Amino acid sequence: MQAQFLMGVLTLMSVAAYYFGRRRAVFMVGGKIRDLHSLPSYYGFYAAMWCGIPALLVFMLWMGFESSIISYLVVDALPQDQRTLSPDRLNLVLNDIKNLVNGNIVSREIDTALRAAADRYIRLQNIIRAALSVAVLVLAAGAGSWTLTRIKARQRARNAVERLITIILIVCSSIAILTTLGIVFSVLFESVRFFQAVPVADFLFGMSWSPQTAIRADQVGSSGAFGAVPLFVGTLLISLIAMLVAVPIGLRSAIYLSEYASPRFRTVVKPLIEILAGIPTVVYGFFSSLTVAPFIRDTGGLLGLDVASESALAAGLVMGIMIIPFISSLSDDVINAVPQSLRDGAYALGATRSETVRRVIIPAALPGIVGGILLAVSRAIGETMIVVMAAGLAANLTVNPLKAVTTVTVQIVTLLTGDQEFDSPKTLAAFALGLLLFGVTLILNVIALHVVRKYREQYE
Amino acid sequence: MDSIVNPTNIPAVHTTSISDVVKDRSDVVSRENRSTVGETIVEDPRISCLDVNVYYGEKPAIRQVGLEIARNQVIAMIGPSGCGKSSFLRCLNRMNDTIPACQVTGKILMDGQDINGKGIDTVLLRAEVGMVFQKPNPFPKSIWENVAFGPRIHGLAQTKKELDEIVEKSLIQAGLWDEVKDRLNQPGTGLSGGQQQRLCIARAIAVNPEVILMDEPCSALDPIATAKIEELIDKLRLDYTICVVTHSMQQAARISQRTAFFHLGDLIEVGETKQIFTKPLHHLTEDYITGRFG
Incomplete structure (x- = not known):
């Protein structure tokens, strides 16, 4: 007080x-x-x-x-x-x-x-x-x-005030950087503790994931295998399915909106697509597990396929839908940033609309589009809720989209929810997974930023 | 820069004061008269325009323009900003189609065929009527790709070798070959402004058009690059019909054989360039070329 x-x-x-x-x-x-x-x-x-x-x-x-x-x-x-x-x-x-x-x-x-x-x-x-x-x-x-x-x-009061503003801005931007560093280090130190219990190679290249460790020496059935490969294969499989859905649909809708649609149609539809991004992922999650997954299972059953009730396909499809607005919105922006003079140049040479899109606009906007797609991939890899609800928890090492798989983020959630001892390898594994995931998405983001920067030099 | 050609039919515009020439002539058309004066008709026209109007929404950009454009000649369109000269130029290859809310009425005949007619494919029309823009707009592709773009989409070459020949021929015609022949793989955007504009001209002539429209092709360029483009335009006249919109009256005088003067959406006067710059028939034309407005 x-x-x-x-x-x-x-x-x-x-x-x-x-x-x-x-x-x-x-x-x-x-x-x-x-x-x-x-x-x-x-x-x-x-x-x-x-x-x-x-x-x-x-x-x-x-x-x-x-x-x-x-x-x-x-x-x-x-x-x-x-x-x-x-x-x-x-x-x-x-x-x-x-x-x-x-x-x-x-x-x-x-x-x-x-x-x-x-x-x-x-x-x-x-x-x-x-x-x-x-x-x-x-x-x-x-x-x-x-x-x-x-x-x-x-x-010179103005100069002093300007200096103060500069300092305030520097402080604000360093807060973001310092927070990131803090998170990285806290995850890093816990990971080091994990790697004292489990060898790095076993973690990175192990083919089996079963994090239940024995609390007593005579306990059975809790081997404690910490191979991250099944998790990353699951993550990549689901992300791949999501991108296979999101990239073609998102890119085409962006092209339609920016090149073909009338301005009035565009002002109505673009916000509608962006609403997709505003739906909470947990809603996508139960849509996926209650509607899409049973549908896929039943359809697969009709075709004589053996489909698990929780499948990578269900999670990937819904995640793809979720990511569409990312791709379409970012691509729409970069396509619109392509100067009108390039379109004029192509039209004046007698190119049709689709030829102009295909041969001039997409190549000119490609680096920006790729940057947008990579950001969407990071988003897909980090997505948790849909996968928890729709893809299951079984760490199967498979590339069959009809089987249940699990992802890195889902395992982190299950490792850290409920009562946990904070010094067992089981709990610490979450940090190691987080670190690895952070590394992967960081690399993707660096690539994306690099591509986007290159794109800036492209014209003008 | 004595390489600037075409001195034969250029009057020494700025050595004798035009207003002196005009002053004692009583037959000059008054400012209030907005209908076109001068020779709008030519023998054997490549393009004839009749009652052409362009509207942007409700607002008319040009009104009732009637003009014929002769073969293998350079016609210059001059006039103050916003007078409609660019709008008129863009009618000739239907580039106004790409602007929503833009409407064109009237007849534009190219070799006797109405280009706004039902059966006309803009793709083929624009292959016949090339265009060069105010700001050089090479595609962010290699020099070779830039020139090969048109021939490719129109299927003008069967093999890579034929395409190479077209690229080389076009670049030679545009006077750029010697400067870029060793770096055809490098991006066209890396060239200097004048080179970029000549690349755009090469790109346009690679499609083998009959007419080339140029919308202020030199206004973004320095004097030396401008001189090169002007020289090029004069050479291209032998093979193509060229319409140039320009802000520079000296340029119009240097490169064109005929000149059309636009003012506030009306075509005021058309005539031999020499006559327009020495004995304009209309008071507005006289005002403009003597620098009283615009």
Whole structure:
């Protein structure tokens, strides 16, 4: 509560700094704004930024370290016998103290020592919070008013604000990069633990996947085979079926929409196709398992084929439908980006519409189309929900689309749902699979980006 | 650049002041008169246009244009921006078909046949009437592929060897062969602007058309490249009928034998280039060529 209040005060002070900064700048030149180096609002922003940002940084740093500082001081005051506990046990004691402070359930009897520590914790917290409020407000007021006194007519307030904007943008883009790095590293470290239990070669080239490991030495039927090949074959099989559906249909609909359809038809139909992308995958999943899969099984039965009730074909077909808007939308964009002058050139030579599409537009747009298809492949490989519901969990090593297969993502889901021990190879295998999958999609994305970049150089 | 040819029938437009020539002539048609003056009829025309109107939606772009285009001549279309000269040019190979909401009425006869008639296939029409655009627009393919494109879709060559011959002949005719013969496999988009435009001309003549339409072919080019294209146009005149839209009156004077002046959708005056630039019959033409507007 106090923190929110502090933030509110800080915001108000920044607003005030903006107002006074702006007014002071106008006052400095006697109302003749043309004599100022920058527009008056820049001086306002300049003052507001000096008022708000240093105080905010101090506040955030303080909040980051608060818990460890207080813990340190509380531990220092604990009875001798508790202070000399091992770090793990000491952590438990600290947790109890914090839980008592916050009114949560405490794991043992509340004795006087614990109560005293909790009181001390609250006292320290109050002192530190008060000190923080004072420090932040003093800093904001000091920096703000110091900046206000320094405002001059020729001061380059605009450049300072521009620099700040640059910094904010850099921070935002690095958050995305750092998050990615964080995910990669967390997956990587868990994978390393997995590979300490299972050799890398067994994982990469093993032909059998059966992740049930024995908990007791005498348990039967839980061999623990971690060969990823069946999963990747299943993933590739389903993705291949999906692309065989999505690429021809998506590409042709893109060509129709951009080259043949009237503008009115296009404005109606294009959003309709894109609605397909808005359907939640879980809806596709039950459509696939309840409608498509039985249909395929029955049709196969009529033709005398042996079709599993959960088949790669059902999952792949529905996934293909799901991916159509990706392909058609991206291809439509790149086809539209082909300059009209190339179409004119082809028409003027007497090419028909389909000749123009086939010989000029598709070749010119091909790199962009390929980039779009590769992005769609990444999407297909990463898709989970449809496959969970429609393709089954059986890790069969087969390329027969009528059999049940399973994919990498499905296995990750099943490995990590439910109660799991977080140090068994079974659970850690999920991270290794995730890492491998990440690697594969990363490579695909790099190829896609490379192709798209090449496409930019193509014309113009 | 004394290689700029065709000095024989070019009047020295800018050495004598045209307004002086015109001033004491009382027979000049007044500005208010919007019907075409001058010689619209030629002997043995390749193309005759009668009452051609072009509408973009409701808005007329050109009105009631009647004009005949002679064989093996260069006719220049001049006029201020938005006067309809490009719209008219695009009627001649029905490129206006590709613009939705564009409507063309009137008769355009090519060797006696109405090109807007029912039995006319635009594919064949455009094989006979080639077009070169304002901005060079080579396909992002190799130089060879660019020139071979037309012959391929029209099936003009049976073998690769024949196709090679057509490509070479067209590039020679377009004056580009010596510059590109060692790099026919490289992309046409990698050439310089002037080379690209000559490549587009080579691409157009590879189909062996009878008429070539050029829509401001030099306006995106530097003076040297322009001079080369002008020289080329003058040479091509011997084999083709050429219609050039241009913004540059000097260019019209240098390369054309006849000139048509458009103004706000009306064909104002047609005549021998020499006559248009020295003794214009219409007041608007005089205003334009003396630089009073446009």
